[in-house]
Amino acid sequence: MPEQNKGTNESDVKRKIVDAATQLFLNEGYENVSMRKIAAKVGYSATNIYNYFENKQEILEQLLKDGYALFLESLKEAKNAHNQQDVKQQLRAVLMAYVHFGITHPDYYHLLFIKNMEGPETIVFAESDKVKGFLLLHDLSRDAINQGFIKEKDALLVSQSLWAMIHGITSLLITFKSFPWIEQQKLIKHVIDSGLEGM
């Protein structure tokens, strides 16, 4: 009988804790969230949290790790949804997927890319998938350059500029929710299209 059947195994509880913490961290800010608040949200005593995580920081780290993994997965999926040869489509899809990730997981995006919550030691574990995400974008940029879809020859310049553009639209939409934006999809598309076009 594997431990799956128990009803509340360790990973379940850990996930519940991280989920609760994610919402709280975003709504109230990491420093304004207490272990007691997290515990209350999951229905445990505050001290019991320490049976699953060493401290508050460790909850955050798990959260970031999960977020980066989900983020990278989203980009990969978008890339693989198109023919390997069709770099143009792939690049566009990845850029769209990036923004889409932010729009559909504003909590994660905020903590990962806007608040950039990383203690020095977090980087080691978590940055990995973040960097992989950027590398994926970078490699596609180089391919696009090689295939002539982009005139600019410096792949780093291209990929960093593209990142700036998609991060810009994503973070603005998340941060200024009540701003009178024009129709969202149209705006996103225009940023990406004119960005690609102009290079």
Place this chain on the structure above:
Amino acid sequence: MPEQNKGTNESDVKRKIVDAATQLFLNEGYENVSMRKIAAKVGYSATNIYNYFENKQEILEQLLKDGYALFLESLKEAKNAHNQQDVKQQLRAVLMAYVHFGITHPDYYHLLFIKNMEGPETIVFAESDKVKGFLLLHDLSRDAINQGFIKEKDALLVSQSLWAMIHGITSLLITFKSFPWIEQQKLIKHVIDSGLEGM
């Protein structure tokens, strides 16, 4: 009574408090700054701060107001530094000035546009200058469309897209200071140039 009339009038003290708070907010983060820390920095007792500001939020509001004013001033200056007829140059200059403001005042930019620290009631007073800043960009976009430098006809679409791009590069550079960016000015220029080009 010379002292009373000169050295310690109310606005002087309020300014001293805001100045101290500004530094602390930026160095340690808004949530990690307590009234007592601010008080200690200005050399007053903690309780005395309450004679000038109701609470931390009120200090922040003053700070934001100042920041937005400085922000708007920067954009205006850039615009006025060029011939009124040369919309192309003006638009480019304003975009550059936006990023420049962020780079040279990362503290303000962070609070104004990244953290977006605004209580509901702040908007009434403070948003004014922020909105004026965006309108300035919007008007120039419209002029540029009218003069044919930009093909896209929807001025809102253009201005919001441009904002996304410049906010993107500005906030990334501020937030991910240790990322291996290519040469900063080159990157900024490329984002703006290809953005304008693509529209």
Place this chain on the structure above:
Amino acid sequence: MPEQNKGTNESDVKRKIVDAATQLFLNEGYENVSMRKIAAKVGYSATNIYNYFENKQEILEQLLKDGYALFLESLKEAKNAHNQQDVKQQLRAVLMAYVHFGITHPDYYHLLFIKNMEGPETIVFAESDKVKGFLLLHDLSRDAINQGFIKEKDALLVSQSLWAMIHGITSLLITFKSFPWIEQQKLIKHVIDSGLEGM
């Protein structure tokens, strides 16, 4: 109107706190005494203690400082109670006073000389009077040697040996209160007399 008249001026409160802490530290051990317990004993809220002392350690430091001062004063008094020329009497009186200090202030003696509660930084302030106490003993030992009452010529050897003896009887009487000691004064006297005699 000097601040004396107020009823509860600052020094009064500080003393009350230190007094309460002294008893608690001794009875329950420094680490088992909480700020709450101290506060409860003086009738204040726990947090108010922090208006008078930076932290728990600082209370202890004040306590040690007071204790060492009282200790030194006791030795000096004993010395000055006898003719300056009569070194023999002075030395004996000081040795007796040392033990007497321990017997009448077992709490202080325990914290100062048995538990030896000194953080690294405490020493700077507090050790001063402790050292002066030992120097007083040392100087008298040298005088006694010079006047021929003690045959051993090494004053350091003499003073440290004497200290060992009086500390021995003092600390034993304090630490093992329920041991079947013979009559206390007789024992103390015998230790001191045979110690002096044997040198």
Place this chain on the structure above:
Amino acid sequence: MPEQNKGTNESDVKRKIVDAATQLFLNEGYENVSMRKIAAKVGYSATNIYNYFENKQEILEQLLKDGYALFLESLKEAKNAHNQQDVKQQLRAVLMAYVHFGITHPDYYHLLFIKNMEGPETIVFAESDKVKGFLLLHDLSRDAINQGFIKEKDALLVSQSLWAMIHGITSLLITFKSFPWIEQQKLIKHVIDSGLEGM
């Protein structure tokens, strides 16, 4: 079931626990050691310790018992190392052995004779060997008096005074490690010699 019979019987585990606790008590102080820390050191879960010891106090009692036994053994050895007739040598040897025990086991000496960690109920079991130690000293004192090496006739007075002297030097050396002591052996010898001489 070989494992059950050999590797993990109760006394083995108990000893492992006491050993771990001993080190911790001495390094970090009794009050700063928690059951979980002890458990961590032996590699068991915290709760499991409760299967072997009711609480921390019970662990301490075992430790004290061991310490007293070792102490008594040291004194006996010293006594038996000399001719039974040579009381003078025996007494001196025992006094030296006492100090030597303290110097070489400062951890034990501290818990047994300085901190005197004994709950009321411990005495019944543990004091036994401590008392035997004192009796050994007492008997030798009486013998010395009978043989004329010591003039004072009250054996209790003599033995308690001697104990005071050797406890004094031992505890001072342990407690004030950083005091500028003169050469240790010379000091110890002088305390014992002049003590014996003076009686």
Place this chain on the structure above:
DNA sequence: CATGAATGAGTGTTCATTCAT
């Protein structure tokens, strides 16, 4: 205007301990 005294709530975290397994 400015202060010190005072407090209750809250912080992250540790602890001893119980309970079901």
Place this chain on the structure above:
DNA sequence: TATGAATGAACACTCATTCAT
């Protein structure tokens, strides 16, 4: 025998805030 889950009490300390002066 041994464990992990869970808890309530406690810790030193910080905080915003009130009050009398």
